Amino acid sequence: MAEISIRNVAKQFGDFTALHSVDLTVADREFMVLLGASGCGKTTLLRIIAGLETPSQGEVWIGGRRVDHLPPRQRGIAMVFQNYAVFPHLTVFENIAFGLRMQKLPQAEIDRRVTRTAELMHIGQLLKRYSGQLSGGQRQRVAVARALAMEPDVILMDEPLSNLDALLRLEMRAELKGVLAESKTTTIYVTHDQVEAMSLADRIAVMDKGLIVQAERPIEVYRNPAARFVGSFIGNPPMNFLPARKADNGSWRVAGITFKGPKAEREEIAFAIRPEDLSHAESGLPAEVRVVEPLGPHVLVTCDVEGHLFRAVLESDIVLSRGDIVKLAPTPDRIRWFDPETEQSLQVH
Amino acid sequence: MQQRTLPYLLLLPATLFLCVFFIYPFLLVAWQAVSQDGALTLEHFRTMAGHWKFSTAFWNTMLLALAVVPVQLALALFMAALVTRMGAGRDVILYIWTIPLGISDLAAGIIWLAIFEQTGFLNSILSSLGVIDQPVTWLGYQDKATIFLAVVLAELWRATAIVLVILVAGMGLIPKEYYEAAEVFGAGPWKRFVRITLPLLRPSIQTALILRTILAFEVFAVVAALGGTNLPVLMGETYQWQFALQDRHVAAAYALVILAISIAFTLVFLRTLRVPKEAQV
Amino acid sequence: MTAVTATETVAATADIRKRGRLVFAATIIVLCAWVLAPIYLLVVNALSSPDQVNAFPKSFVPGFETDSIAFFMGFAGVAKALFNSILVACITMALSIGLGAPAGYALSRFEFRGKGVFRIMVLMTRAFPLPLLALPLAVLFIRTGLDDTALGLALVHTTLALPFAVLITFSLFSGIPVELEEAAWTLGCTRVQAFRKVVLPLVLPGIAASAVFAFVISWNEVFAAAVLTIENRTLTAFLLQNLDVSPLHLKFAGGAVLVVPALIFIFAVRKYLFAMWGIANR
Numbered sequence: 001m002a003e004i005s006i007r008n009v010a011k012q013f014g015d016f017t018a019l020h021s022v023d024l025t026v027a028d029r030e031f032m033v034l035l036g037a038s039g040c041g042k043t044t045l046l047r048i049i050a051g052l053e054t055p056s057q058g059e060v061w062i063g064g065r066r067v068d069h070l071p072p073r074q075r076g077i078a079m080v081f082q083n084y085a086v087f088p089h090l091t092v093f094e095n096i097a098f099g100l101r102m103q104k105l106p107q108a109e110i111d112r113r114v115t116r117t118a119e120l121m122h123i124g125q126l127l128k129r130y131s132g133q134l135s136g137g138q139r140q141r142v143a144v145a146r147a148l149a150m151e152p153d154v155i156l157m158d159e160p161l162s163n164l165d166a167l168l169r170l171e172m173r174a175e176l177k178g179v180l181a182e183s184k185t186t187t188i189y190v191t192h193d194q195v196e197a198m199s200l201a202d203r204i205a206v207m208d209k210g211l212i213v214q215a216e217r218p219i220e221v222y223r224n225p226a227a228r229f230v231g232s233f234i235g236n237p238p239m240n241f242l243p244a245r246k247a248d249n250g251s252w253r254v255a256g257i258t259f260k261g262p263k264a265e266r267e268e269i270a271f272a273i274r275p276e277d278l279s280h281a282e283s284g285l286p287a288e289v290r291v292v293e294p295l296g297p298h299v300l301v302t303c304d305v306e307g308h309l310f311r312a313v314l315e316s317d318i319v320l321s322r323g324d325i326v327k328l329a330p331t332p333d334r335i336r337w338f339d340p341e342t343e344q345s346l347q348v349h
Numbered sequence: 350m351q352q353r354t355l356p357y358l359l360l361l362p363a364t365l366f367l368c369v370f371f372i373y374p375f376l377l378v379a380w381q382a383v384s385q386d387g388a389l390t391l392e393h394f395r396t397m398a399g400h401w402k403f404s405t406a407f408w409n410t411m412l413l414a415l416a417v418v419p420v421q422l423a424l425a426l427f428m429a430a431l432v433t434r435m436g437a438g439r440d441v442i443l444y445i446w447t448i449p450l451g452i453s454d455l456a457a458g459i460i461w462l463a464i465f466e467q468t469g470f471l472n473s474i475l476s477s478l479g480v481i482d483q484p485v486t487w488l489g490y491q492d493k494a495t496i497f498l499a500v501v502l503a504e505l506w507r508a509t510a511i512v513l514v515i516l517v518a519g520m521g522l523i524p525k526e527y528y529e530a531a532e533v534f535g536a537g538p539w540k541r542f543v544r545i546t547l548p549l550l551r552p553s554i555q556t557a558l559i560l561r562t563i564l565a566f567e568v569f570a571v572v573a574a575l576g577g578t579n580l581p582v583l584m585g586e587t588y589q590w591q592f593a594l595q596d597r598h599v600a601a602a603y604a605l606v607i608l609a610i611s612i613a614f615t616l617v618f619l620r621t622l623r624v625p626k627e628a629q630v
Numbered sequence: 631m632t633a634v635t636a637t638e639t640v641a642a643t644a645d646i647r648k649r650g651r652l653v654f655a656a657t658i659i660v661l662c663a664w665v666l667a668p669i670y671l672l673v674v675n676a677l678s679s680p681d682q683v684n685a686f687p688k689s690f691v692p693g694f695e696t697d698s699i700a701f702f703m704g705f706a707g708v709a710k711a712l713f714n715s716i717l718v719a720c721i722t723m724a725l726s727i728g729l730g731a732p733a734g735y736a737l738s739r740f741e742f743r744g745k746g747v748f749r750i751m752v753l754m755t756r757a758f759p760l761p762l763l764a765l766p767l768a769v770l771f772i773r774t775g776l777d778d779t780a781l782g783l784a785l786v787h788t789t790l791a792l793p794f795a796v797l798i799t800f801s802l803f804s805g806i807p808v809e810l811e812e813a814a815w816t817l818g819c820t821r822v823q824a825f826r827k828v829v830l831p832l833v834l835p836g837i838a839a840s841a842v843f844a845f846v847i848s849w850n851e852v853f854a855a856a857v858l859t860i861e862n863r864t865l866t867a868f869l870l871q872n873l874d875v876s877p878l879h880l881k882f883a884g885g886a887v888l889v890v891p892a893l894i895f896i897f898a899v900r901k902y903l904f905a906m907w908g909i910a911n912r
Contacts, residue, residue, distance in 0.1 A: 050812075050816060051815075051816075052812050052815070052816075071815065071820070072812075072815040072816045073815055073816070073817070073818045073819060073820065077816060078816060078817070079812075079813065079816040081809045081812070081813060082809075083807060083809055085807065085809035085810050085812070085813035087810060087813075087814075087828055088810075088832065089828075089831045089832055098814070098817050098827075099816075099817030099818050102817055102818030102819055102823070103818055143813075146813075146817070150817065150818075156816075353742070355736075355740070355821075356736040356739075356740035356742045356745075357736075357742070357744075359732040359733060359735055359736035360732070360733050360736050360737075360744075360748055362728075362729045362732060362733075363729045363730060363732070363733035363748075363792060363796060364733075364748065364751075366725075366729050366788070366789075366792065367751055367752075367755070367789070367792065370763065370767070370785055370786065370788070370789045371751075371755060371758075371760075371763065371789050372751075374763045374765075374766040374767050374770070375758070375763070375766075377766035377769075377770070378762065378763075378765055378766040381765070381766060381769075428661060431654070431657065431658060431661075434654075435658070440900075442658060442662065443900075443904075444897070444900050445662050445665055445666065446661065446662070446665055447896065447900070447903060448665055448666075448669070448893060448896065449665060450896055450903070451846055451850075451889075451892035451893055451895060451896035452669075452850070452888075452889055452892055452893075453849070453850030453851070453852060453866060453888060453892065454850070454852060455850075455852045455866050455869055455870060455885075455888065456850075456885045456888040456889045456892075459672065459869070459881050459882065459884070459885030459888075460668045460669065460671070460672045460885060460889075461668060462881065462882075463668075463671050463672050463674075463675050463882055463885075464668065464671060466878065468683075468684055468685065468688060468878075469688070470671050470688060470690070473688040473690075506664070506665070506668060514903055514904060517904055518904045521904065559756065560756060563756070563758075563759060566759060567759045567761060567853070569761075569852065569853050570852040570853070570866070570870060573870060573873060574870075574873060574881075577873065577874060584759075584761075584853065587762070587765070588853065588856065588857065591765060591768075591857060592857075597765065597768075597769065600765055601765055601766070604759075604762040604765055607759050607762060608758065608759060608762065611758065611759050612758075
């Protein structure tokens with residue numbers, strides 16, 4: 001059992017607040033991804049859980065034990081670093097065995113575990129090599145194997161794939177998912193890559209400016225962003241936003257079209273729709289085409305709606321050119337609304 | 350908690366050491382120079398300045414530094430430029446050129462003594478060429494000019510290596526792309542040297558100049574080996590007062606003079622060759 | 631017609647290139663000779679008999695006699711001076727690394743208040759003529775019984791070598807990614823264990839090089855050695871003291887004995903020389 005619970009954790013670096021009072025619970029065996037742009041505090045949070053950074057306030061619990069005063073070695077964690085941190089003066093075997101030797105395990109057990117994890121990560125034939133003789137992808141495998149060999153309760157990963165090239169990243173991503181699911185450890189994984197987050201996570205915690213904005217299943221985060229930031233950060237291309245003026249109670253006018261919406265005490269709120277939830281129709285939002293980018297299965301159209309940037313992903317057989325006026329109809333149940341000041345999502349009742 | 354105290358703990362030994370053996374002695378030497386039996390006095394400076402050798406020693410030291418340092422800088426820049434254009438054998442050449450780095454000033458003095466002494470190699474060459482019949486005395490007590498020249502040569506020989514090392518290390522920090530970019534924009538080798546190498550090398554040039562100038566003011570053993578006391582210099586006089594004349598206070602006054610000109614020149618170099626932080630590589 | 635001119639131009643450029651390369655090579659050879667010839671001449675003297683050294687005109691090839699060196703080594707006080715030089719240099723080496731390496735580590739790994747002050751203090755030592763420290767310390771040492779001892783002199787030499795040790799080890803430690811240490815911590819190491827198992831093996835060659843550097847600094851130092859030692863002269867102090875009175879062949883043999891170990895040491899650390907100074911610039 002290794003549930004992780006972060007309670008009211010904050011971190012200041014001098015005048016800079018990296019984390020404002022964060023609460024997060026990661027269930028046993030859950031794969032949690034911390035997602036955010038650089039500087040949002042996700043790595044700081046991970047390092048606080050690892051014990052590499054001391055929180056300015058708050059508590060960290062792992063497996064029912066308060067650990068925030070403990071050094072990393074006593075927390076029952078293993079970590080994979082962004083730059084792999086494979087020890088250059090040791091062979092691959094000794095790298096993987098490093099933590100096991102620290103635990104003073106018998107040699108036979110060390111051999112067994114090193115061989116097993118090396119096979120698992122497909123580096124069984126590299127055990128005698130040194131880090132300098134390995135490619136980036138191989139080093140990453142060593143780093144993961146080294147963490148897995150510890151058979152830890154918790155594995156922490158800090159952007160482990162970001163130094164790999166695109167193709168390798170795709171391959172490793174799938175492999176990691178399989179290996180970690182099998183190892184049944186609780187995993188916290190930091191990344192700035194939303195695709196990686198979506199594909200790996202049981203749950204995604206989206207972070208912005210030192211706060212967790214939303215922590216839910218990937219599809220929830222995608223479909224029902226809790227805040228405007230989440231919608232604009234996740235999705236490629238991101239969500240479209242347009243101002244909506246109050247028409248009467250519960251309906252709003254967006255670019256001349258009236259939509260049913262939330263009941264809010266505001267004169268203006270934000271209307272939001274994902275580009276793929278738009279279709280070319282007889283009536284809809286009037287958009288002037290600016291750029292047309294055929295992407296194969298779809299065509300990405302960048303338009304102007306009343307002076308606002310607006311993107312739509314449409315069927316690829318449509319023929320459009322710059323300057324055309326098209327009507328874009330949103331799928332009604334995919335429309336989302338946000339408060340302009342709090343930027344929080346507004347529920348339609 | 351431990352995180353916070355650990356760095357101080359690690360710095361403590363070195364800090365204590367520098368306080369006891371660097372800062373404290375300098376306060377002590379300053380006090381020695383301006384006090385007599387616990388009372389403030391300028392007597393020692395008067396004794397120092399009144400001695401007939403003082404102004405000779407002062408100007409000899411200054412002239413030596415003036416003759417040596419600029420030539421050294423130019424020579425080292427030239428050598429560094431050669432090194433950067435070298436392909437194979439670069440390491441060997443660099444090693445040879447930096448050999449004097451490991452040689453003490455006393456040894457350097459003795460090495461050049463082998464050349465300039467009366468039965469030395471210079472006279473041997475000149476006589477075999479038929480230029481002279483009798484060995485010439487180069488380093489006698491009346492030959493101040495040739496002693497000066499010999500000291501300059503020995504210093505050039507010995508201490509150019511340190512400037513070279515600093516400059517080569519500095520050049521290594523300049524990204525190649527700048528040169529390539531300059532070449533694309535049509536700058537020739539000389540233009541590239543003047544417009545890119547020199548400005549970007551300024552921090553290294555500054556370090557080298559400070560280091561070398563201070564060491565030049567400390568010139569002592571080379572002079573002692575080649576000229577004995579025939580060419581008085583500040584450091585040599587300090588030594589004389591400490592031992593031969595047994596007056597620590599005047600020796601301390603000399604020390605303060607050397608210190609003062611060292612600091613003055615350091616400040617000048619820091620100011621004139623200052624590189625704004627934003628403009629550094 | 632144009633073709634002919636073109637070939638001629640090409641040939642002319644090639645000619646200039648060739649001449650340029652020749653000048654280039656010649657310059658380098660001349661500069662090498664400028665460095666090496668004086669050392670060669672010292673060696674010629676050291677390997678000649680006293681009579682050959684004092685003869686005129688002199689031969690430019692050594693007589694390959696060991697009389698001078700033997701005479702020098704047998705000369706009263708030389709063996710002891712040699713021993714003292716090595717002793718002082720070894721203590722200096724140990725002190726400057728022992729004090730400097732922890733400071734270098736702290737500077738490379740931590741952000742803390744007072745870091746700037748410490749760095750300035752270290753850099754400031756460069757603007758001071760350090761051998762002069764020997765003057766006040768001579769008095770201080772007499773009071774504490776450190777006068778005329780190897781330790782006393784080594785302490786002064788350490789002020790010379792310590793700033794270098796701090797800056798060099800700082801750059802060495804900075805070259806080791808923090809993540810390696812952090813990885814070791816997460817794998818079960820304490821701070822000390824992580825340092826011993828991960829950092830130390832990686833920096834050891836560099837530390838050895840800076841130790842050698844400290845050794846050479848002490849080995850070569852003349853002024854402080856001459857001021858602080860009377861009975862227990864180091865080799866440099868001994869040679870300086872005997873400059874006026876000793877015969878030529880003694881000086882040259884002494885010079886050679888002084889030069890040779892330094893050359894070997896500089897050869898041993900040549901790989902680190904530039905890296906050291908590149909950082910020591912800052």
